[in-house]
Amino acid sequence: MRLFSRRKPATPATTPDLTKDQIKRATRTRKVFSLLTSIFLLITTVFLILVEIGGTHKSGAIRNWFFLKLDLSHIVPTSVPNFALINTIAQTIGLHDFYQVGLWGFCEGYKGVGVTYCSKPETLYWFNPVQILKNELLSGAVITLPTDINDILDLIKIASQVMFGLFLTSNVLSFVLAFITPLSVFSRWASFAIAILVFLNALFCTTASIIATVMFVIFRNVIGSVQELNLSAQIGTKMFAFMWVASAFSIFAWLIQTGLCCCCASRRDVRTGRKRGSEKAYGMDGATGGVVGREGVAAEGDRDRVPEKPARRRFRSSKGT
Template sequence: MSRTRQDDTPTDVAVERSHDLSEVQIKRATRTRKIFALLSSFCLLLTVIFLILVEVGGTTTSSVRTQIYFINLDLSNIVPLSVPNAPLLNSIARTLGLHDFYRVYLWGFCEGYNGEGVTKCSDPETLYSFNPVEILRSELLAGASIQLPANINDILDLIRLVSHWMFGLFLSGAVLSFVLIFVVPWGIYSRWASLPISILAFTNALIITVACVIATVMFVIFKNVIAGVSELNIRASIGVEMFAFMWIASGFAIITWLIHLGQCCCCASRRDVRTGRRKGNKKAYEPSGNVGTEKPSSRMRRRFWKRSS
């Protein structure tokens, strides 16, 4: 049996004992770190799933995908009821080519009629930007026109620029989240590995969150501008499903970053246990058998009961 020399430092003793640990004991000692690493991978998986739902919205006329939209424009009663013969004028607007509603997505837009649902979706377009003026003009028959307020035309250039950024950020966040699913488990082996992983996780969370903020601000402002037009009775509503999906994805991305930020200083890694810097889970150092693990008080209590019986 090897004895510890008196001139050995505590660090040397810890290193010597750590070399005696088996691979099973090292895994037990770092079980907490492994659980958090797998939890972060699961959070990233959920992030990818919800971002995919954001991406596939409006790509087909499926009733499920068409419900995932940023904003819905209802033009079924574009002429206010206060105008004489408003129902007749609205029916005329429909015969001129206008649809009852238009829905905006990340890759394009869809159109349809009340009672029939979505009838057509545009072809998916990279860096798509919603332009209601261009859409309505293309929908109307030759010679027909509709006058939109000037304040809508003023924000079209801003919508185009912001939409390009939003598209790129959502797509980049989905790709980076998928890659990080397979990268974050490497943080189990070393706390130093958690530093670059936490930086990547922070970048990923920042990209997705900025995309969500851009989408929220842009479409809320556009909704308010549309609702403020008194000349036209265009009703606009925000898509609850789309905004819920993208903010849930942002939340899971932030949780992943916080987990790996904490692992930079918390939870012993396998390298820490091997070098003796940290012990990790104390149960890994307990003997496998029951011999010698019972406390003295328990043995004395058992002897007392045997004598009294």
């Protein structure tokens, strides 16, 4: 009778004991993209700061950064006799030539002189042209604004306050996340959690930009459609460029961070053997194709190779011999 020994189960190949330098080199691509995400978030922060400080001071380039510029310098149409004289009189009753709207307040001034005054920064500020013009007029002076402007004041208040909160939240999130995103190089779970925050940041910034664009474009069109008064409004191209550049870079940061959830090996992946990362990180033995471990000994073959089956050993029974 022949007896056969039980075959030992094949042991899975183990990942070579890599050094810290090898792990860092294997995850260098992931590190580059995480740092790129941080740079994009810092750019978002810078441009959101420009949006925040626009129209808060009457000197320097800041005074020319605004969402909307309301022009009252020709409030009386040219078809009215002595319109130039009447416009001059309009200044004497307290009206300024223009009013500029920022995130924290407004600025006012005269043509040929520039901005002469900016309001004190106010949290959750919203531009109320009716209230501002009433406060600007001297005692006893009255000016009637179109009813269309009065009808959208409530909408302007809500939209302005939501826009203010979203811009401020996105600014803080962008700054904090710029220093947190490099942690995604260690684990995919960290990348996933950070990606959620980066997505919320992009959502807040882009939503605020959309609200500002829609609100001030509608405001400009309503003012320009008035026939009784020769009012005009101008969109601030610099301010709009600032907020949309910030939105674009926040979206780029989110796309890259989302990609890190499934692409590029993390340090945890390399340690556990789930992914190898960059092959340049491994010292390859040209003769055997092994990977040099911590002691400098080449591990034969690839880690995924299944070990060869051990040869069967036959034993004969002592009976009958």
